[in-house]
Amino acid sequence: xxxxxxxxxxxxxxxxxxxxxxxxxxxxxxxxxxxxxxxxxxxxxxxxxxxxxxxxxxxxxxxxxxxxxxxxxxxxxxxxxxxxxxxxxxxxxxxxxxxxxxxxxxxxxxxxxxxxxxxxxxxxxxxxxxxxxxxxxxxxxxxxxxxxxxxxxxxxxxxxxxx
Numbered sequence: 001x002x003x004x005x006x007x008x009x010x011x012x013x014x015x016x017x018x019x020x021x022x023x024x025x026x027x028x029x030x031x032x033x034x035x036x037x038x039x040x041x042x043x044x045x046x047x048x049x050x051x052x053x054x055x056x057x058x059x060x061x062x063x064x065x066x067x068x069x070x071x072x073x074x075x076x077x078x079x080x081x082x083x084x085x086x087x088x089x090x091x092x093x094x095x096x097x098x099x100x101x102x103x104x105x106x107x108x109x110x111x112x113x114x115x116x117x118x119x120x121x122x123x124x125x126x127x128x129x130x131x132x133x134x135x136x137x138x139x140x141x142x143x144x145x146x147x148x149x150x151x152x153x154x155x156x157x158x159x160x161x162x163x
């Protein structure tokens with residue numbers, strides 16, 4: 001069963017000005033925040049992984065899972081992995097031989113990738129990489145949900161360089 005994620009955007013609250021505090025959970029390994037991060041810089045504030053040089057964002061969203069028998073889709077909600085952010089702990093030169101740190105296209109494991117750097121999307125001192133993949137659009141109709149497949153570039157990761 002392959003998980004196909006609906007494209008979506010996370011928008012921070014315009015009224016939040018202080019960092020959100022985590023709420024208490026039964027599971028000590030899960031932190032859930034009851035409010036978004038501050039508007040300015042919310043994209044860079046992620047949970048640390050490993051030595052802290054890598055962060056991740058996990059959001060609640062709707063996904064459509066394709067089941068091979070009958071090629072039907074099932075809508076599911078919950079927590080799903082979103083993307084990786086390589087934090088600004090390395091200079092641009094350290095990424096010079098890594099396709100995630102220089103603009104261009106490349107293929108890895110038979111998957112097409114595209115990286116852009118220092119654009120309006122990335123800001124100065126950063127790169128974003130996208131994967132060419134099959135996505136599923138979901139539309140509510142009077143008779144239920146309609147699912148349409150299409151190929152598109154999907155955001156995968158962001159690299160921020162130290163100054």
